[in-house]
Amino acid sequence: MTLPKIPLAGVIGSPIAHSKSPQLHGHWLKTYGIAGHYIPMDVASSNLTDVIRMLPKMGFVGVNITIPHKEAVLAIADLVTDRAILIGAANTLIFRKDGKIHADNTDGYGFLENLKTGAPGWQPKAGPAAVLGAGGAARAVIASLLDAGVPEIFLSNRTRVRAEQLKSDFGSRVRVSDWVQAGNMLEHASLVVNTTSLGMLGKGEMRVPLDGLKPGTIVTDLVYTPLKTRFLETAEQMGCVTVDGLGMLLHQAVPGFERWFGTRPEVDRATRAAALR
Numbered sequence: 001m002t003l004p005k006i007p008l009a010g011v012i013g014s015p016i017a018h019s020k021s022p023q024l025h026g027h028w029l030k031t032y033g034i035a036g037h038y039i040p041m042d043v044a045s046s047n048l049t050d051v052i053r054m055l056p057k058m059g060f061v062g063v064n065i066t067i068p069h070k071e072a073v074l075a076i077a078d079l080v081t082d083r084a085i086l087i088g089a090a091n092t093l094i095f096r097k098d099g100k101i102h103a104d105n106t107d108g109y110g111f112l113e114n115l116k117t118g119a120p121g122w123q124p125k126a127g128p129a130a131v132l133g134a135g136g137a138a139r140a141v142i143a144s145l146l147d148a149g150v151p152e153i154f155l156s157n158r159t160r161v162r163a164e165q166l167k168s169d170f171g172s173r174v175r176v177s178d179w180v181q182a183g184n185m186l187e188h189a190s191l192v193v194n195t196t197s198l199g200m201l202g203k204g205e206m207r208v209p210l211d212g213l214k215p216g217t218i219v220t221d222l223v224y225t226p227l228k229t230r231f232l233e234t235a236e237q238m239g240c241v242t243v244d245g246l247g248m249l250l251h252q253a254v255p256g257f258e259r260w261f262g263t264r265p266e267v268d269r270a271t272r273a274a275a276l277r
Contacts, residue, residue, distance in 0.1 A: 008059045009260045010039040012051070013066035017042070020275045021064055024253055027274030028265040036261055045072065052076050056095040061260040063093050064253070070136055077103035087139045088169075092256040107137065108144030110252025111222075115191075117251075117267075118243030119218045127190030128152040132182060132208060134162040137222055138195040142170055145191075154185035156208075158196075183209035186217070192235070194221040199229035206231045215239030222248060227276075250275060 011021040017040070025038035041063075043051050048069055053076075055063065065073050070089035074080055077093065078100040084090045090103035115122055129150050131138055134157035142153055153170075156177045157163040167174040177185050186192055192213065198206040200223045210231070213219065219235035224245035232242045250267045258264040265271070 005059050007034075007036040007061045007261060008039070008055075009036065009062050009064075009256075010041050010060070011064040011066060012041045012043050012048070012069060014042050014044055014068065016040045016066070019066065020249060021066075021253065023277055024250065024271065024275045025257060027271060028257055028263075029261070031270070032261075032263045032265065034261050034263060043069070045069065048072055049076050052093070052101065056099070056101075060095055062095050062256060064256060065091050065093060073103055077101045079103065081105065083108065083143060086143050086169075087136070089136045089139065091252065092259075094256070094259050104255070105140060106252040106255045107140035107248070108147070109255065110248045110250070111141050112144050112148060113251035113254075113267075114245075114247030115218070115220060115243060117247055118220070119241045121241070122191065122218050124148040124150045128154055128188055129191040129193060130154040130182075130185040130189035131156075131193045131195060132198075132206075133157055133195035134159075134166050135195065139166065139169075141193055141195055141222075142166060142174065146170060146173060150191070154189060156182035156185060179208075183212055186210065186212035187214070190217060192217060192219045192240075194223065194229075194231055197223065199223050199231050201225045210234050210238065213238045213240055216241065218243065221245050224249060246272060246275060 022040050029036050073090050079102045081104045084103050084105040087105045090105050092104045092106050094102040129145050153174045155163045158179045163176045167176050197203045217240045219240045220243040221229050221232050222245040223229050227244050236242045
């Protein structure tokens with residue numbers, strides 16, 4: 001009798017020791033009684049192609065991709081989803097049985113699911129969204145918001161040229177403001193999103209004036225270390241509905257886990273606790 005192969009998955013980045021993904025996927029594997037493993041792999045850019053091509057031969061069914069490889073993997077994959085092309089990055093690779101490597105981006109999905117869970121009253125068509133930052137995470141957020149039906153996006157980034165690039169990629173529903181004027185965008189927004197690393201442990205604080213925020217505005221931060229950033233704390237004091245960034249990490253992991261291990265995991269309190277351990 002031949003025993004079935006134990007499916008392997010993991011996360012590739014550099015550095016990777018800080019990643020919460022192994023404890024998250026490990027929790028799901030244990031919860032659903034799946035004989036599989038999920039491991040962190042610190043891989044240098046110069047070895048990325050060789051490593052990814054070798055993994056399926058070692059029993060890997062797929063991997064998550066994180067900084068700094070999310071853009072580079074698009075050139076390695078055989079198939080790339082439309083949303084990964086639009087965002088210009090992939091965070092999930094599926095190693096198919098026919099030998100092809102399939103690249104997807106589930107960050108936008110994770111962002112929207114987190115928003116719907118944390119602010120169930122949010123209506124995409126209710127008004128514009130203000131987005132701070134213009135990196136890879138902002139691309140995923142903007143793509144998902146436009147797709148959900150948000151009428152307009154006010155965008156600001158410390159380097160204006162990067163925000164202008166996003167406007168040219170996503171079209172006329174994106175309006176760019178200088179970073180010094182970023183606070184003015186908040187007055188007319190029904191949703192405010194921080195996609196920068198400002199406010200994260202070890203990074204600079206968010207200096208954008210928040211006095212334009214109105215009670216009831218939904219404010220979310222992609223930063224989840226600390227769980228409640230000063231940005232969210234201030235917004236909460238002003239009567240806003242706040243959503244922390246941990247849920248995005250949890251929800252973006254769901255589609256990959258389902259494709260690799262054949263079970264759709266649930267994001268619940270135990271999942272959050274496992275990620276925070």
